[in-house]
Amino acid sequence: MAVEPAALAWRSLHLADAFICDELNASLAAEAGCSLTEHDLMAWLAAAPDRRLRMADLAARLRISPGGLTRVADRLTTRGWVERGRQPGNRREVYLALTETGTRAFRVARAVHSRVLRDALNLDEQDLGTLAAIAGRLLGRLADGRALYQLTDQAQAAGDG
Numbered sequence: 001m002a003v004e005p006a007a008l009a010w011r012s013l014h015l016a017d018a019f020i021c022d023e024l025n026a027s028l029a030a031e032a033g034c035s036l037t038e039h040d041l042m043a044w045l046a047a048a049p050d051r052r053l054r055m056a057d058l059a060a061r062l063r064i065s066p067g068g069l070t071r072v073a074d075r076l077t078t079r080g081w082v083e084r085g086r087q088p089g090n091r092r093e094v095y096l097a098l099t100e101t102g103t104r105a106f107r108v109a110r111a112v113h114s115r116v117l118r119d120a121l122n123l124d125e126q127d128l129g130t131l132a133a134i135a136g137r138l139l140g141r142l143a144d145g146r147a148l149y150q151l152t153d154q155a156q157a158a159g160d161g
Contacts, residue, residue: 020116020117020120024116028109028112028116032109033079033105035072036113037072038075038081039113041062041082041096042081042098044058044061044062045082045096045097045098045102046106050097051097051098051103052095052098055069055073055095055096076102081098081102082096082099082102085097
């Protein structure tokens with residue numbers, strides 16, 4: 001039985017993602033003192049207005065449970081990289097904000113992240129452009145994909161600046 005092209009493409013993307021995430025986690029832990037999830041949380045905060053987001057929004061963007069996000073936030077708060085806050089008059093909504101210490105830590109982590117991706121992908125500029133265009137089209141076809149893709153671009157730009 002032949003494998004459907006869409007299933008083969010998805011499986012290959014999924015496996016490549018798993019291998020690269022393992023390498024990112026190992027390198028970030030060794031060189032930047034954070035996990036990939038912690039890096040990604042700081043990337044979302046770095047790209048956000050006022051460098052802060054509601055915890056509920058962060059959990060959705062990171063694809064982790066609210067309890068999982070609380071544990072990550074606790075670790076980053078202990079390090080002084082993020083701080084919790086509330087909007088005046090809204091005691092129910094909690095947000096996380098990137099601190100100056102967190103911004104410095106994120107710059108180190110972003111450099112490691114970028115290097116590992118360059119090395120792992122090992123693609124020339126043309127192939128990277130093609131891959132980005134395909135990913136953008138795919139995200140644009142999915143529900144809310146276009147908005148998420150724009151946020152991803154903002155997070156990338158914030159980390160590279």
